[in-house]
């Protein structure tokens with residue numbers, strides 16, 4: 001496949017994904033389902049392969065962000081329920097029906113437009129919908145019990161829909177302070193209290209909610225970051241059970257040279273050798289998602305930390321080696337090497353971001369190898 005002509009690659013441990021899902025399925029309350037969140041190409045891990053591993057771990061459905069991501073799963077042969085978490089333009093309702101996709105309803109207007117559209121295309125197939133409640137995320141969804149009641153009544157007044165779900169999303173489930181989480185939970189309870197009947201799925205949990213607020217309402221969890229083996233809180237809250245990181249990032253040295261003191265490295269000559277130094281060149285750069293702010297971060301060669309020296313280029317970067325090292329020696333940028341480990345969290349810390357963003361930034365130019 002394209003991309004296999006460079007030693008740089010992401011290696012995805014599908015067994016880890018399966019185990020992370022399996023561990024959560026085992027501890028979920030009886031009758032709860034796990035939908036694997038595989039949006040953004042499976043947080044950079046590969047959506048289809050992640051979905052297949054998640055099924056082996058006990059996932060019974062999937063969440064994606066875009067219609068296109070849902071179609072990709074269907075065309076790969078995934079037959080389980082797929083919920084599109086964002087708003088899909090009503091002009092694409094025919095595709096939602098064709099691919100048997102569940103879609104989020106976040107406003108009354110959208111639903112009214114959908115009814116017009118469904119009248120227009122004269123379909124016999126009902127559209128599966130999940131009603132989104134915004135209890136405090138401030139993103140999409142209904143905000144009052146009255147509004148939810150009204151939209152439910154409209155849904156139930158036609159034959160166009162299968163009301164499959166009602167859900168909300170927490171913005172602080174991964175924090176120690178539970179005040180805002182509690183406020184959102186109460187708002188969701190207020191919504192439930194005005195509804196006479198409930199749909200098949202009532203779901204509120206992202207990974208953090210599932211891990212640290214397991215007794216919350218709902219019969220389905222939307223499991224994302226923890227499935228990839230990453231702590232939703234970063235370091236703020238302890239893991240409830242061991243999460244096994246699934247992603248490693250490797251490359252190899254393509255050139256090794258000894259420079260005398262006073263030699264410049266990289267664009268802008270921002271690094272100058274201070275003594276005789278062994279410098280290695282690695283074929284990965286910011287076009288791969290290995291971003292420039294990682295200058296000064298260390299990677300592993302033969303278990304030794306080697307600092308990235310000089311500015312990271314588009315396709316290459318340079319590291320300082322402890323000694324003469326053979327061209328072709330493996331470089332571990334994320335993962336284990338000779339008992340040492342570099343984690344996605346460490347990369348996120350250096351980039352002053354979260355590991356979700358690090359994982360999603362790895363570009364398509366890097367092949368994903370599955371084991």
Ligand SMILES: Cc1ncc(COP(=O)(O)O)c(CNc2conc2O)c1O
Nearest residue numbers: 037085169206207222223224225232356
């Ligand atoms: C509605 C919804 N449900 C579940 C998840 C899964 O969350 P988890 O990966 O923490 O388990 C997300 C992730 N959404 C995002 C994660 O980072 N930015 C986001 O918008 C989401 O937006």
